[in-house]
Amino acid sequence: MTRDPTIPFEATIRWIKKETRDTATYAMKITDRRLARSYRFQPGQFNMLSIPGIGEAPISISSAPEEDEILHTIRVAGDVTTHLARLRPGDAVGMRGPFGNSWPLDEVEDRDLLIVAGGLGIAPLRSVIRHILSLERHRKTGSVSAGKRFILYGAKTPKDILFRDEFPRYRRAFQVHLTVDKADPEESWKGDVGLIPTLMRHVSFNPLKSIVFLCGPEVMMQVFAKDLTARGVPPEKIFLAMERNMNCGVGLCGHCLFGPLFVCKDGPIFRLSRIADFWGVREL
Ligand SMILES: Cc1cc2nc3c(=O)[nH]c(=O)nc-3n(C[C@H](O)[C@H](O)[C@H](O)COP(=O)(O)OP(=O)(O)OC[C@H]3O[C@@H](n4cnc5c(N)ncnc54)[C@H](O)[C@@H]3O)c2cc1C
Numbered sequence: 372m373t374r375d376p377t378i379p380f381e382a383t384i385r386w387i388k389k390e391t392r393d394t395a396t397y398a399m400k401i402t403d404r405r406l407a408r409s410y411r412f413q414p415g416q417f418n419m420l421s422i423p424g425i426g427e428a429p430i431s432i433s434s435a436p437e438e439d440e441i442l443h444t445i446r447v448a449g450d451v452t453t454h455l456a457r458l459r460p461g462d463a464v465g466m467r468g469p470f471g472n473s474w475p476l477d478e479v480e481d482r483d484l485l486i487v488a489g490g491l492g493i494a495p496l497r498s499v500i501r502h503i504l505s506l507e508r509h510r511k512t513g514s515v516s517a518g519k520r521f522i523l524y525g526a527k528t529p530k531d532i533l534f535r536d537e538f539p540r541y542r543r544a545f546q547v548h549l550t551v552d553k554a555d556p557e558e559s560w561k562g563d564v565g566l567i568p569t570l571m572r573h574v575s576f577n578p579l580k581s582i583v584f585l586c587g588p589e590v591m592m593q594v595f596a597k598d599l600t601a602r603g604v605p606p607e608k609i610f611l612a613m614e615r616n617m618n619c620g621v622g623l624c625g626h627c628l629f630g631p632l633f634v635c636k637d638g639p640i641f642r643l644s645r646i647a648d649f650w651g652v653r654e655l
Contacts, residue, residue: 376470376620377620377623379421380401380402380466381401381403382400382463383461384397385440385460391532391533392530394444395444395456396442397442398434401441412468414432414435414474414476415431415471415499416472417429417431417432417471417495418432418443418468418469419467420445420455420466427451428451429470430445431444431494431495431639432469435504472640476502476503482582483518483520483580485576486545487522487586488587492591493586494533495586495639496522500541500545504540518577518581521547521548521574523571524547525551525570525591528553531551532551548574550562566591568595571602578599578604583608585611586611586612589613593650605644610640610641610642611641613629613646615627617634621635621636629641
């Protein structure tokens, strides 16, 4: 019997890791064992998490599909996320999903891969990073790409950098470059200071044979997408994850309409060439 995607199931919080002052990672396990065994997702997809009587919010999955627990990295923004932040290990939440499409790993081939994140945008990208690391470790299908691999990540200050303790592991498969908008006087920051495009000076890649996965604040993605196309990266090979308010997650309520597309079911990941005509137009 197929499950009704509009009806939440229960997931239990296993552990919580505080990442920054307003963001934490929640490891969850679907309570029903049969459902837990059949639940599958791809990097880039999201779940709708709910608190009874409060509401529901779309949250990306920040773990890889191979992992035992489903991780969500959540920043306190409003009602649902404030209540989620009050929960403790052992507490239950409502979950629906997985929803949306995924990062197109099948298009990486022998291209240079640039994974570019701003702020919390690293959450859905962490899923694909950890998945690539896992594929490499097990060499299931050989190397994911024969090209070069980069992670470019920017945060407001060094204290806002997410998953900092994981970067040494990422460096086994990627060249990692970090930047902050503002260096923190209390920390001896040795990385770059400036917006993410400034990191491009560290990166030597073949624009025509590259593919880019991009997630972050919309204005940052617009600036960066423009920079990439000016460098000659084909718009069909630039993929961006969009964020819009949504209620149903399955293309029924229309809240997340983005031009002619639904962020929930046509996205959240879009090829730049598919959205370029209407992206950035007011009210879309
Ligand atoms: C596909 C997708 C993936 C996402 N992944 C993540 C993720 O991995 N982690 C994460 O933390 N977030 C993620 N988000 C964002 C998250 O879903 C939103 O921040 C969501 O709105 C949080 O729900 P909330 O009830 O806590 O906040 P809301 O109550 O919806 O508030 C969100 C923002 O709107 C403002 N606001 C609320 N009500 C009003 C009002 N009446 N007037 C003006 N402003 C108002 C709040 O101040 C706040 O800034 C994702 C969103 C999408 C679409």
